[in-house]
Amino acid sequence: QVQLVESGGGSVQAGGSLRLSCAASEGTFSSYAMGWFRQAPGKEREFVAGITWSGGSTAYADSVKGRFTISRDKSKNTVYLQMNSLKPEDTAVYYCAANTKYVSFRRTDFGSWGQGTQVTVSS
Numbered sequence: 689q690v691q692l693v694e695s696g697g698g699s700v701q702a703g704g705s706l707r708l709s710c711a712a713s714e715g716t717f718s719s720y721a722m723g724w725f726r727q728a729p730g731k732e733r734e735f736v737a738g739i740t741w742s743g744g745s746t747a748y749a750d751s752v753k754g755r756f757t758i759s760r761d762k763s764k765n766t767v768y769l770q771m772n773s774l775k776p777e778d779t780a781v782y783y784c785a786a787n788t789k790y791v792s793f794r795r796t797d798f799g800s801w802g803q804g805t806q807v808t809v810s811s
Contacts, residue, residue, distance in 0.1 A: 690800040697805030710784030726780035738793035
């Protein structure tokens with residue numbers, strides 16, 4: 689199982705930026721896709737962005753398109769989420785996840801999860 693550790697969360701004002709990092713164990717070479725999800729209080733965990741480990745193809749939730757960018761550095765086994773133009777509604781715990789079965793960004797297809805990092809955006 690892939691071990692994932694997120695970092696980079698924090699508190700910012702609306703319009704600000706943050707970059708999240710997700711460092712993975714050596715098992716990432718077997719991952720087909722990596723994703724970022726978020727969960728706000730009282731809400732279900734939702735997909736934010738995903739990237740295929742091999743080809744680097746990306747996908748985004750409509751709510752973050754044009755503001756967030758997912759990328760990966762294979763040499764460092766690390767996935768990033770650059771978040772710009774942050775809004776109060778982006779406030780949530782952000783989770784990194786790995787899909788080691790096939791290329792899919794469905795939440796239920798991700799089997800390995802990090803512990804989460806808090807992002808708080810104030811107005």
